[in-house]
Amino acid sequence: MEYDEAWRGTLNQILYLTNYSRDLTAEDAASFAGRMIEYDFFPDGPAVYREALAQALAAPAVLSEQAVPTPHTEATLREFLGKLAAELDARKPWPSPHYRMLDVGQWATFGQARAIARIGWSPVSIGNHLRSLFDNVQVGDVSLPVLVFRIGSGEVLALLGSADPKVHSVTLYQRDPGDPAQVIAHFCELTGFDPVEVERLSA
Numbered sequence: 148m149e150y151d152e153a154w155r156g157t158l159n160q161i162l163y164l165t166n167y168s169r170d171l172t173a174e175d176a177a178s179f180a181g182r183m184i185e186y187d188f189f190p191d192g193p194a195v196y197r198e199a200l201a202q203a204l205a206a207p208a209v210l211s212e213q214a215v216p217t218p219h220t221e222a223t224l225r226e227f228l229g230k231l232a233a234e235l236d237a238r239k240p241w242p243s244p245h246y247r248m249l250d251v252g253q254w255a256t257f258g259q260a261r262a263i264a265r266i267g268w269s270p271v272s273i274g275n276h277l278r279s280l281f282d283n284v285q286v287g288d289v290s291l292p293v294l295v296f297r298i299g300s301g302e303v304l305a306l307l308g309s310a311d312p313k314v315h316s317v318t319l320y321q322r323d324p325g326d327p328a329q330v331i332a333h334f335c336e337l338t339g340f341d342p343v344e345v346e347r348l349s350a
């Protein structure tokens with residue numbers, strides 16, 4: 148059986164995470180909704196997932212027969228997805244997320260960016276903290292790990308690692324004009340980094 152409706156791919160993201168819950172409780176629905184609003188594990192944001200839920204719940208298709216295997220029954224899934232939709236609706240208007248990852252292609256817009264800070268963490272540790280994975284970009288002759296993201300205060304930033312696996316630090320880049328000290332303060336506040344661990348680089 149082929150599934151080509153756009154909502155099915157989005158639904159599969161939700162089904163994947165339901166496999167880690169045995170009972171799919173109301174608390175799980177609240178947790179899923181919170182993570183969608185914060186773009187945590189659910190990168191497309193609450194509006195996209197809410198629309199997918201509406202289409203899935205209205206569809207006659209068997210939701211438990213998706214690309215992601217699930218141990219839950221059809222009735223359990225539909226009840227849970229209904230709770231999740233209601234939880235998202237109850238939290239409107241959805242606040243802006245603390246930070247949101249952007250497509251790595253945005254690195255091309257950092258041509259005039261300035262390096263403003265260094266963090267003594269490896270890309271793996273930072274990825275775990277931000278719940279995201281670094282992508283590789285070509286910088287000159289080397290491939291470097293990078294994360295591009297927008298923080299809730301509006302700044303678009305990037306974290307760039309080293310090609311040398313022995314280097315356990317990354318550099319924070321500021322794309323647009325602004326006071327680096329203020330940008331670093333916003334970065335720490337919205338991503339949860341301790342300011343002590345974010346070393347400002349001299350101009």
